[in-house]
Amino acid sequence: MEYRVLLFGPFTQAIRRNEVTVKIDGDLSTVAVLRQRLGEAEPALVPLLRGSRFAVNHEIAGEDRPVGPEDEVALIGLVSGG
Numbered sequence: 280m281e282y283r284v285l286l287f288g289p290f291t292q293a294i295r296r297n298e299v300t301v302k303i304d305g306d307l308s309t310v311a312v313l314r315q316r317l318g319e320a321e322p323a324l325v326p327l328l329r330g331s332r333f334a335v336n337h338e339i340a341g342e343d344r345p346v347g348p349e350d351e352v353a354l355i356g357l358v359s360g361g
Contacts, residue, residue: 280306282313282346285353293323310335311342313352330357
């Protein structure tokens with residue numbers, strides 16, 4: 280299956296695109312698998328992936344969160360503020 284991951288900020292700057300399509304076997308995966316495959320597909324993102332989170336359908340998701348190909352997935356970088 281193909282999973283579309285939306286990118287923002289430093290992620291788009293790293294690969295000059297605002298989304299990446301990742302292929303994973305099976306109909307359902309997890310955020311952890313998606314993170315791994317995203318790094319394999321786009322090595323320039325690997326250093327940024329360590330400090331990032333994923334949002335699935337507009338909610339921050341843990342590594343064990345199931346992800347289906349119809350879900351909206353976004354890569355969220357570190358955020359600071361006051």
